[in-house]
Amino acid sequence: MATQPLWRQAVDTVDNAITPTVERVVHDETFGLVVTVLHRTRRGVGSHIERASRHVLHALNLPAGSDINRLLTQIAYVEREVRELRKLIDDQLPSP
Amino acid sequence: MIRMPPELGTALERLGDELGVLATRARNGLRYLAGDPLGEIAATPREPVWSRDKVVLYRYSKGAARMRTPVLLVMSLVTRPYVFDLRPGSSLVEDLLDAGYDVFLLDWGVPDAVESSNTLETYCDEYLPRAAQAVLHITNADRLTLFGYCFGAVLSLISAAAHPGFPVKNMVVMATPVDLSRLGPLANMLSKGRMEPEDLFDETGNVPASTMLDGFRLISPTSELSTLANLWGSLADERALAAHQALIGWANEQIPFPGAVFAQFVHLFLRRQLLMKGRIPLADREVALARIPCPVLNVLGERDTLVPPESSAPLLDALHGVELDTLTLPAGHAGLFVGREARKKCVPAIIAWLDQRD
Numbered sequence: 505m506a507t508q509p510l511w512r513q514a515v516d517t518v519d520n521a522i523t524p525t526v527e528r529v530v531h532d533e534t535f536g537l538v539v540t541v542l543h544r545t546r547r548g549v550g551s552h553i554e555r556a557s558r559h560v561l562h563a564l565n566l567p568a569g570s571d572i573n574r575l576l577t578q579i580a581y582v583e584r585e586v587r588e589l590r591k592l593i594d595d596q597l598p599s600p
Numbered sequence: 601m602i603r604m605p606p607e608l609g610t611a612l613e614r615l616g617d618e619l620g621v622l623a624t625r626a627r628n629g630l631r632y633l634a635g636d637p638l639g640e641i642a643a644t645p646r647e648p649v650w651s652r653d654k655v656v657l658y659r660y661s662k663g664a665a666r667m668r669t670p671v672l673l674v675m676s677l678v679t680r681p682y683v684f685d686l687r688p689g690s691s692l693v694e695d696l697l698d699a700g701y702d703v704f705l706l707d708w709g710v711p712d713a714v715e716s717s718n719t720l721e722t723y724c725d726e727y728l729p730r731a732a733q734a735v736l737h738i739t740n741a742d743r744l745t746l747f748g749y750c751f752g753a754v755l756s757l758i759s760a761a762a763h764p765g766f767p768v769k770n771m772v773v774m775a776t777p778v779d780l781s782r783l784g785p786l787a788n789m790l791s792k793g794r795m796e797p798e799d800l801f802d803e804t805g806n807v808p809a810s811t812m813l814d815g816f817r818l819i820s821p822t823s824e825l826s827t828l829a830n831l832w833g834s835l836a837d838e839r840a841l842a843a844h845q846a847l848i849g850w851a852n853e854q855i856p857f858p859g860a861v862f863a864q865f866v867h868l869f870l871r872r873q874l875l876m877k878g879r880i881p882l883a884d885r886e887v888a889l890a891r892i893p894c895p896v897l898n899v900l901g902e903r904d905t906l907v908p909p910e911s912s913a914p915l916l917d918a919l920h921g922v923e924l925d926t927l928t929l930p931a932g933h934a935g936l937f938v939g940r941e942a943r944k945k946c947v948p949a950i951i952a953w954l955d956q957r958d
Binding site for chain 2: 519530537577583587
């Protein structure tokens with residue numbers, strides 16, 4: 505097998521040295537807790553901002569992102585219904 | 601006239617060579633950064649032969665009519681299926697075609713808000729059995745080989761077990777996640793209930809591709825370092841760079857995970873571990889994986905960090921009573937069928953297993 509160039513050997517040495525430590529940190533319970541707390545905080549802050557901006561936008565008679573998301577959900581629901589109906593019809597028709 | 605010492609001449613020659621390599625690296629690096637396609641991707645000719653909603657069944661065509669059992673490739677839900685036909689010379693599709701098989705690919709498409717309500721039942725009771733019937737109708741065969749990869753293998757197993765008349769002759773399941781608790785820190789947080797599946801949904805009701813990618817990166821947090829080193833190593837060689845671009849491009853090109861089926865995976869397979877027990881609730885019935893009516897080849901990658909062999913190992917118990925062969929290969933997640941090693945060892949071993957049963 506060909507010998508690796510020096511730079512590659514150096515990278516592999518660093519990789520082998522740090523990987524076990526980084527993996528231990530990432531798989532640790534504390535890391536999981538920190539990620540969970542950060543995730544919840546981000547969602548909480550996001551929903552506060554969303555509520556505040558919605559009040560402002562609605563006061564100006566403008567749609568907010570949440571209104572658009574609600575529309576998106578409704579359109580998706582209608583599209584699913586249309587799909588199901590189309591499939592019902594297609595399945596009744598004889599195959600060509 | 602001044603004569604140059606021979607050592608200086610050699611040194612200058614070496615310097616010239618090094619500068620040449622550096623110039624090649626710089627040029628290729630710029631092409632890579634610019635996203636310039638360096639080689640063909642998914643080049644085997646194919647045509648769509650069946651579709652339902654966003655799901656499309658493709659048939660690969662190459663040369664003469666094929667008499668062997670058709671093979672239906674079933675992709676995972678979170679990655680794009682072109683990896684089966686990544687590059688000319690590094691393509692599972694090409695290898696299967698060369699071995700004389702008629703190859704079909706089931707492409708789930710990219711889900712949006714409409715697909716967010718897709719469930720296990722949508723895939724296992726609706727799409728897969730119908731796609732299988734379409735394959736048989738087109739080829740006039742009476743049975744086919746189901747070839748599932750990653751979550752696609754899970755869907756294939758459930759679908760084949762759920763339908764007693766499923767026309768399957770053989771199954772190949774590759775990098776199959778059965779013990780989902782082995783799938784890294786994100787799975788760990790979800791299994792302990794610190795996060796609910798819905799916490800990961802975006803406004804479309806799906807788990808966004810970026811979240812899936814972050815979850816995978818947490819499994820091997822330093823893998824970026826060796827990826828960058830591999831990139832630097834391949835910059836001087838255009839073919840190696842094209843291979844690197846194709847594989848890394850695919851690995852970074854995740855697609856959203858449909859929300860409802862993601863929630864089912866978390867509740868049924870991660871928290872209640874029903875996949876390990878081999879008994880899966882589907883619609884209004886319970887499906888026993890042990891009822892799969894054909895031989896199964898379970899292919900594992902020794903170096904697979906995304907779905908480690910320990911995650912697939914419980915398949916042995918889940919498929920109790922089914923004729924099950926296990927093939928452990930010296931490869932990573934995609935390395936099972938992409939790359940030089942795959943071509944030399946993995947794919948020939950799989951084809952040999954299929955040939956024996958054809």
